[in-house]
Amino acid sequence: MVNFSPVNRVAGLISGLETQKIIEDLMKAARVPLNRLLQQKQILQWQQEDYRSINKKLMDFRLNYASPLRLQGTFQVKKATSSDETAVTAVPGGSAQPGTYSIKVNQLAEVASNVSTLALSASTTDKIDPNATLESQKAKFARPWGATTSLSFTITTYNPDGTPNSKTFTVDTTVDTLNTVLARINAEASLGVTAFYDASTDKVVISTTRTGDYPTIEIEIADVVDTFALGTLALSSTAQGKNAIVDINGLTGITKYENTFTLNNITFTLKKTTASPVLISVGTDTEKIFNTVKSFVEEFNALLDAIKQELNEPRYADYLPLTEKQKEQLTDREIDQWEEKARSGLLRNNPILSDIVYRLRRALTTPVTGLTGYDSLFDIGVRTGYYWEGGKLYVDEAKLREAINANPEAVMNLFTRSAENFEEQGLGVRLYNEVNKAINRVTAQAGSPYTLVDNSFLSRNIRELDERIETMEERLARLEERYWRQFTALEQALATLQAQSNWLAGIAGQAGSTK
Known part of the structure; x- marks a missing residue:
């Protein structure tokens, strides 16, 4: 943009012209x-x-x-229908071949669960409070720990390839509650387990998050200091899961680690055991x-x-x-x-x-x-x-x-x-x-x-028009400044003329008074 010097604008003070309006009309x-x-x-x-x-x-x-x-x-989409969707369902992939599958569910896959073999509390009418410190509840436990207030135990789980995941938990009975101990077990993601206390049965449950009976032991628990895990909580030293066992199209005793598995590009989900085969029909999803x-x-x-x-x-x-x-x-x-x-x-x-x-x-x-x-x-x-x-x-x-x-x-x-x-x-x-x-x-x-x-x-x-608009706006700004300069110069000239006229009139008046 062009920068302009300020102009002292005089709007018709001498000439009596409506300078502002005249310039606005000219600019319009x-x-x-x-x-x-x-x-x-x-x-x-x-x-x-x-x-x-x-x-x-x-x-x-x-x-x-x-x-x-x-x-x-888009046109190879398949659908599967089940004769009993409460027992078995299926979702075919795009490359699944049309056909019928006869599936008998003999056993569902289950997680490995280590459950207290005995109730934790000594009395059924005065059970432990899982949110109070362990030391304050010691007398209520059926099998309390010894004199120490620092306990520890180890939980070990195994990956599918057999590599172990082991974690030792230290318990301060004067600070920790049963629920805080179980929360720390849940927070240890590498173990892949969940733990909770059920007040109705008065027992602790530690379960794997995956199902199946793998070659290795699923859960191992061992006390390190005192007998808090195996004694007070009455947990077992080991726990194992179960595999799903199915018969498919006459082939018996097929085992799967999970209740959801894929066969021939069809994903089957087992929901319950069956006394007779469930028929799954796979075909083109014409609808x-x-x-x-x-x-x-x-x-x-x-x-x-x-x-x-x-x-x-x-x-x-x-x-x-x-x-x-x-x-x-x-x-x-x-x-x-x-x-x-x-x-x-x-x-x-x-x-x-x-x-x-x-x-x-x-x-x-x-x-x-x-x-x-x-x-x-x-x-x-x-x-x-x-x-x-x-x-x-x-x-x-x-x-x-x-x-x-x-x-x-x-x-x-x-x-x-x-x-x-x-x-x-x-x-x-x-x-x-x-x-x-x-x-x-x-x-x-x-x-x-x-x-x-x-x-x-x-x-x-549009960019070309922007450039032309900018150029024209600058030209119009200069034009408006020029108009103001011209009218200002007119006012100044008239002011000078008026001053001279007044001076001459004064001189003439003085000359007349001396006669």
Whole structure:
């Protein structure tokens, strides 16, 4: 910006002119070109916002619909049904093969639990308080420790590979409570155990967090100083878990460390033992494929509607963006109403958006060559609307379900087939490619909705306008200063003239009085 020297502004004191208003009127006329530039900038910014709104919709459609539609995994989804879901359930992976599994649960996997073999309290009517210091409760324990107030014991667990995790706990009976001791055991994450005291049974339980009967002992407990763990708490020196034991499709005695396991890309979950086999049937999830195609059609129509709204929105050329002076004369409601018309139709009949609609429609309506079974959307119950509907799709739900149930692999190939040339590409592959191209074109024109600074066509034009606006504002500032200097000089000249006139009048008066 240009720095200007301050001007002593004299506003019509001598001349009687309304200097302030005259200069404001002169500047109002001079600001007309600047206002045009500001209006051009506002129109470009509105255009950019409209473009980016469409771009965001394209990006969301690509992520949630166009991209999944080109992947075989979208159409290879499987489902599993159980004859008794209270006993066994299953979740198939994408590569699971259809089939039936007969599963009999003979034993569930269990954690290793070390439970007090006897009640801790000497009296059933006056039990220990687990939140009071151990020393204060010593007399209530059925098997109290000796005279020492410093006790210790060790807990050892083992990793699946047999490596041990051992921790020695020291207990100060004058400070520690039973619950604080158990809390320290729980806090030792490396042991992988949980410990608690149950007041109803008056016993302590220490259990592993994993199930299974591993080759090593699951929990080992040994007293180091006194007999607090094995004596006072009546815990056992060792504890072991249990494996799940199942019969699957005639193969008996299968053992698993956990009640949830994966076999042939199917994850089974055992919930209870069974007297007879539970049948698990695995097959293609045709309902999910149906919902995928139907949701795609709905979102594709919504995307086209959004683009067509921009293409068909009326343009009110007489409604230009308001200047700041104009806004000062209107209410907020009047400003909103005016700007609604001013920014309407900025993308009307836009060639970029029109071409995007054409290409998206072509990607879905052109048959896929070289396929057996289904080669078009029409074959699976999806048809296009009339021409004036702009490519809207309609779903015949009964025909779509029938096509998916009859030949899900052909439906998959219709959408996911890979090829170099356009005609042989699957509909999902084509659509994904065309959406990518559309995003790139709109981004080149107006930028991405997720970036603040870009080098798009509209952004460059806006920056050029900013430079022109800055130059013009500097020129107008100089012009206004010049006007003030000129009018100030006029006032100063008139003041000098008035002073001279007064002086001459005084001289003439003195000459007349001497005659």
